[in-house]
Amino acid sequence: MTGPVPAGPLPDRPESDRLPSDRPLPAAPSLARDAGWHRLHPLSPLVRAGRQMMSLLVVLVGIAVLNQHQDGNLVADLVVIVAALVGGFVSWLVTRWQLAGGVLRIDTGLLRRDSRRFPLSQIQAIDVVQTGLARLLGLAELQLRIAGGDSARGGRLACLRLADAEQLRRQLLALAAVPAGGLAPQVTGLSYQAEAVPDPAGQPAARMLFRVRAARLSVAILLSRSGATALVVAVATWLTVQFSGSAGVIAPFLPVAFGVVAALWRRFNGEYGTTVVAAQDGIRLRSGLVQTTAETIRPGRIQAVRLVEPLIWRAFGWCRLEVDVADARQRREDRAEGQRLRALIPVGSRAEAGLLLAELLAGPPLPAQPAPARARWKAPLSYHFLSWNADDRYVVAARGRVCRETTWVPLEKVQSIRWVQGPLQRSLGLATVHLDVAGKRVSAKIEDRDSTEALQILAALPDLARAARSRAG
């Protein structure tokens, strides 16, 4: 698939056979002629380098202030910056993308050509991400989420003009929704009239499902685990200052404090203004304060839904609703953030969660079968909420005492089923059944069932899942 492939089998339209160097640089790629090659926006190297540039600039200013006498260093650093910009420009120059025959193709690389093809039918979700700098410039990055790929090598177009990114996203989703059999003719049909692709945002079909309240979000984040960490750090700092009598001793605390505040800020920035809309092409999710993300999850691509109710939030009747989509595998450094699922509801009332849940899953069962009483010996705390339930479409499992987690898994998404029994469970005659789904290591755990019942579950679920799969097609 990949490799230094030239223009490839293109539809027999003359303009599509041209090499990109022959083409005038389209500042605004006309998406209607989707068989042709397009470039990214000329300012994209600036945006892509934006974050690193900022930190580099801070360092540079620091260096310049500290040793003003050494002008040589400054020149050397300027050379580094210019080299980085030139590198970004060259990378922009050799990057081009094309949409043809139901496949999005992205070619890049100067010395080592890299050509990637993304069959649209494989798309799990599409994100439009705008960093702060990109918003100032009116640009946006388009990210394709493909199952199982490496996130570093995933499909991303950075950057396009915001309007183009939005339009391309709609077009990709419309094309992806076309059944595989009729793909080729439909694509060309659509490509000539890209404007005719229905705009779900402008249609009454798009319904607002949820909007987070900023005040509640800030309170909820302060009452969450990261908020508690911040409180502990603040109290520790204050106590240290009180007992030592001088403010200078807090210097060692500063990096920790900075990290805590940054974590709080990241969460607030990421979840601020979360809006969930049901549209024709899937569930639309928008969020962000400075960096905004607009995500579209295609219907039927949800692998799991999880309702999280931490102890303190329960007192307010608040909860968090997360979804899992089969996603690119996270790189090691991204893993901490990757483990956190995408929150449809960062914080909301149970009624809001119930409404959205009913929208995501058709008539989900509620956990109704509690674990046997002897499970209390194995899980004294979490026994309280341990229960599960299933119908012919979904399995639901609840666990956790301090932080209650309820996970729904559509049976047709189950990848494998595991029965696990530890030594303590064996002496109590208990066992746990895991239902694994594609995604970030999410599995619904039916914990601490009677081991006979667990074996019955293990025996019955594969057949139920197969029936659900064949129903789903």
Added chain:
Amino acid sequence: MIDPGGPASLGRGKSGPGEPDVSWLRPSPLLLRARRIEVAVVTGPAAVIGGLAGQVVSAAAGIAIAAAIVLAGLLAERFLARRVASWGYAERNDDLMVRRGVMIRRLSVIPYGRMQFIDVTAGPLERALGLATLRMHTAAAASDARIPGLESGAAAALRDQLAALGEAQAAGL
């Protein structure tokens, strides 16, 4: 197709969880030999080094340390036999079942249609004994389907068979 394992199926004690009418296939007996060699390769040099290090204090300490390490190796060997015996797999009509574990017992069911890819690996020791390990991957990272100690011919045959079954029953994500 399978009897939802009733209490009778639990009464099989050491043989682990399993439904009555599932016929478990087992890894090659050579797997136990491979594991024993691995333990010996670790224990032998460790005992020698530990014994020599103990000589610094006194001769008795050196001998005691070496004896303790050898004893630990022998205990591990006793445990190994049970662990190797716990492995089993069964090909059913629509899925593969794999079971393993003594302390923590596990039984996995992987529908053929969910297989993403299969790999067969063999380390130097396994190659010397003509063994191979077969591993099935699904889209879920948590899926756990590994069958060690298959004779390499059997592993290749099983791989081809599973691949064919997977292709016939493939399901989208």
